[in-house]
Amino acid sequence: MTRRYRSTHDLISFCERLLKPNPRANAEKVLEEVVDELYRGRDYRAIGIYLAVDHKFICQSWRGLDKPVQSFPLGVEQSISADSNTSDLAQSVKIGARILGMIYVRNASSQEHPFLDQVAKLLARYLTTDQGKLLFRKARKNSPNVEAEPHKRPQSARPKLTLAAAAERAR
Numbered sequence: 589m590t591r592r593y594r595s596t597h598d599l600i601s602f603c604e605r606l607l608k609p610n611p612r613a614n615a616e617k618v619l620e621e622v623v624d625e626l627y628r629g630r631d632y633r634a635i636g637i638y639l640a641v642d643h644k645f646i647c648q649s650w651r652g653l654d655k656p657v658q659s660f661p662l663g664v665e666q667s668i669s670a671d672s673n674t675s676d677l678a679q680s681v682k683i684g685a686r687i688l689g690m691i692y693v694r695n696a697s698s699q700e701h702p703f704l705d706q707v708a709k710l711l712a713r714y715l716t717t718d719q720g721k722l723l724f725r726k727a728r729k730n731s732p733n734v735e736a737e738p739h740k741r742p743q744s745a746r747p748k749l750t751l752a753a754a755a756e757r758a759r
Contacts (some may be wrong), residue, residue: 596630596703602629603707607714615719616726619649626707627651633695637711640687641727648727654694659720659731662687679704681712 606622619637627635634652638645643662650656677696680690691704691711714720 593631596706599626599629599703600706600710603710607710609717609719610716611718613719615723616649616721618714619723620651622707622711623651628629630696630700630703632693633706634692635694637681637689638692639724639727641717641724641731644731645690646727646731648689648723653696677701678703679708681708681715683712683716688712688720691699 602625603622606618606625622700623635623637626632632652634650634654634656636650636652636656637648639648640662644659645662646659647656675694675698677691677693677698679691679693679701679702680687681691689711691708693700693704696704715723
């Protein structure tokens, strides 16, 4: 019995529809749906999306026969495979030089790289939306090393001087 793959064009258009910013959509479920569709459509042994949080990758969604590695340090993407006989691909998800995450695929051919690169670009755009930022906040909060290194507050969170406060300071 041979397995039919869904075309890359169909899967890319499906991912585009799912990863469009939608304030009513649950961000975790969106990633689960993307992973599920890629898993079923391309017949991978396993596929996962990892987010880069606090100098490590944290598993956000996973589908497959193998058990996922929940987290590992940045820079060791190639060492998360336990079996050296499988062909694994780790496609980084990034905007410019900033790494946002990674798509990890087990049992994929080398011809999958262009397809996974397109999915990674769509995912990178999604992760920079409000929903994606919420995923990062939740992952950072659930990270085991929360107390080890507190997260800096954004610049915009600092109180701004009002005209009245500025006038009082001038007196």
